[in-house]
Amino acid sequence: MKAVDMLKALGVVLCVAVASSAYAQSSDAAPSDAMSAKADAKTMKKTDRKLGLDVRRALGKAQGIDVSNIFVRARSGAVVLTGSVPDGAQIPKAEEIAKGVAGVKSVSNKLSLAPQNGS
16 A cells, blocks of 8 residues: 555655646747847838838938828838828829838839929
8 A cells, every 4th residue: 555655755755846847848938039020020010111211211212202201111021101292193102212212022002192392
């Protein structure tokens, strides 16, 4: 009987040891995954910011586009143009320029027509 009790106790100790070892391994892996996800998010934000600035710069260099009320937002290659322009012909032109920037996968043109003050 003592041998059976001893084997049961040994089995419980073994189960506890295995369970704690498995827990330690899984919790060690989680922080590195979280850290790499954080690094990826940071890199993605940086890439998005650069793409938005590149589109903004291209619009600013284009002849005949008033960029003073145009806002550019980029996310994973998708660019959104918002704001207003004083001339309706500038709306499709701005979209075409944005599509021509390297790294742009799609453009959502939400520009509207609004005359400038003092015009």
